[in-house]
Amino acid sequence: MQFEIDITMRMNSGSRGGDNFLLRSRFATTDRALVLFGPSGSGKTLSLKAIAGLLTPDDGHIRVNGKTIFDARQGVNIPTRERRVGYVFQNYALFPHLTVRENVGFGLRGLFGRLSSVAERRVRELVHIFGLDRVADLRPGALSGGQQQRAALARALAPEPELLLLDEPFSALDQPLRLRMRTELARTLERFAIPMIMVTHDSDEMASFAEAVVVYRDGAVVGVHSTGGQPEHRASVTRMVQQEVALAYDM
Amino acid sequence: MQLSWLSLDDSLLSAPLLLTLKVAGLATLAALVLGVAAAYLLARRRVPFRELLDALCTLPLVMPPTVLGYYLLVIIGRRGVLGQWLQESLGITLMFTWQGAVIAATVVAFPLVFKSARAALEGVGREYEDAARTLGQGELSVFLRVSLPLAFRGVLAGTMLAFARAMGEFGATLMVAGNLPGRTQTLSLAVYSAVQAGDDVLANTLVLLISLVCVVILMATSRLIQPKY
Numbered sequence: 001m002q003f004e005i006d007i008t009m010r011m012n013s014g015s016r017g018g019d020n021f022l023l024r025s026r027f028a029t030t031d032r033a034l035v036l037f038g039p040s041g042s043g044k045t046l047s048l049k050a051i052a053g054l055l056t057p058d059d060g061h062i063r064v065n066g067k068t069i070f071d072a073r074q075g076v077n078i079p080t081r082e083r084r085v086g087y088v089f090q091n092y093a094l095f096p097h098l099t100v101r102e103n104v105g106f107g108l109r110g111l112f113g114r115l116s117s118v119a120e121r122r123v124r125e126l127v128h129i130f131g132l133d134r135v136a137d138l139r140p141g142a143l144s145g146g147q148q149q150r151a152a153l154a155r156a157l158a159p160e161p162e163l164l165l166l167d168e169p170f171s172a173l174d175q176p177l178r179l180r181m182r183t184e185l186a187r188t189l190e191r192f193a194i195p196m197i198m199v200t201h202d203s204d205e206m207a208s209f210a211e212a213v214v215v216y217r218d219g220a221v222v223g224v225h226s227t228g229g230q231p232e233h234r235a236s237v238t239r240m241v242q243q244e245v246a247l248a249y250d251m
Numbered sequence: 252m253q254l255s256w257l258s259l260d261d262s263l264l265s266a267p268l269l270l271t272l273k274v275a276g277l278a279t280l281a282a283l284v285l286g287v288a289a290a291y292l293l294a295r296r297r298v299p300f301r302e303l304l305d306a307l308c309t310l311p312l313v314m315p316p317t318v319l320g321y322y323l324l325v326i327i328g329r330r331g332v333l334g335q336w337l338q339e340s341l342g343i344t345l346m347f348t349w350q351g352a353v354i355a356a357t358v359v360a361f362p363l364v365f366k367s368a369r370a371a372l373e374g375v376g377r378e379y380e381d382a383a384r385t386l387g388q389g390e391l392s393v394f395l396r397v398s399l400p401l402a403f404r405g406v407l408a409g410t411m412l413a414f415a416r417a418m419g420e421f422g423a424t425l426m427v428a429g430n431l432p433g434r435t436q437t438l439s440l441a442v443y444s445a446v447q448a449g450d451d452v453l454a455n456t457l458v459l460l461i462s463l464v465c466v467v468i469l470m471a472t473s474r475l476i477q478p479k480y
Contacts, residue, residue, distance in 0.1 A: 054381050080384040087385040093378035097400045107386030111395060159387055 001163070001195035004028040007050055007060035007070070023047065023219045026060075031211035031226055033189070034197045037241060038216030044199040045090075047216075048165050051197065052087050053080035064163060086156030086164045086194075091172050092148045094140035100151050101127060101136045107159035126154040130188075145173045146181055153185070157192060164189070164196040170205060182208055203245075207238040215241055263453055266433050267441040268460065274349060274424075274437055275417035278356035282413045285357070286364025287406060291394065294372040305369075312362035316422025319358055323427050327354065345427070352428035352435050356420045360413035364406070371405025372398060404475055411472040415465050 009023040023043040036044040049055040061071040069078045108119035127136050130150040170178045215223040227233035327334040327345045337343040345351040383393045421439045428435040438461050445454035
């Protein structure tokens, strides 16, 4: 994946007496698995939302595989629905009024019409791959945390996105489950061979997924580290980032 | 209290009842579409003069019905801004017709749909709508497949209240549509006429009828308001 982002965004919190947050997000990478790392409120999630088109930056550009999806100067801003990104929200945002099966199939049909037989087969397959057969006709409210995460992933992958965006996918899970789902997610990502960008503030998660790490602090990118596609370099990159972050917290 | 269905001429009850159901039903439908549309615009879209528009949409709830009726006369009356044009170019008269009563009832019922629909839509988590967008859905699809189903109970509750309000509408209807038996005389107007004429039997029956319908609607509404998810 070729990925390039260079955006500026001013967030006005309004009610808190003109407290402005300035996001300056800028990096480029060719790695397939990218982790945006940093403390809460450092601008990671805002960057992820800008990539998905859920927020519009004030200035700059975003390019994926040579395709410009946003460019303020050229007036390019491809709407979210055409960006072909899968998005897994922090608390999964599964549609509470639909069953697991309907959630997974949501992106495979438009406003009118029904699922095609091809789409129906894909839903069945995904439900099976993610071990959701037994809960397929239940609403999300009846699911465990792990099942909810699997359903959210299946839903995001169903329309075959070109890029998967994950916003702290483990933060809604208990610690023991978190470890298990981490291994599971790593295997899933391998199986679907899809480029991904993950937001996290957990350095263990970073170590399990990252081919490249982008470190955020106070709304700006303070470091970009790549393993150069060599998984054995992950440990050293992780150590480097941890040192960098420790320094940042010291200040 | 004297109360006897049998002693009454059938049409004295059925004519105003059927007319009321027709007028209130159509007015509720119109208020539902307009109220939800206005609620969506104010809850989810960037519109200028948001506070002013919100106040205007709520105004019919607090203004005296006679004032509303007067405004309607100014707009759709024979010499009204819109009324004159309708009369001259399309040959449509709204004054003293049941269609005029529908318009009056729509105006008074509208804020009830608008208020509850807006609160319900604002209660829908934005992440659900964003999730639908990332799944390739356009704005109309996001609204009809996600926002509206999740706001459904609030919208429905507002619609029931709007129907009850439209059924009981008196003041604005009287000014716009008059009180013509068999043509524009709805239940609440019939009650007034019956009392004026000293016909206690008819008044009692009409009053019980309208009370019954309103109680049923309110009970159904309070049941619907309870959250489901």
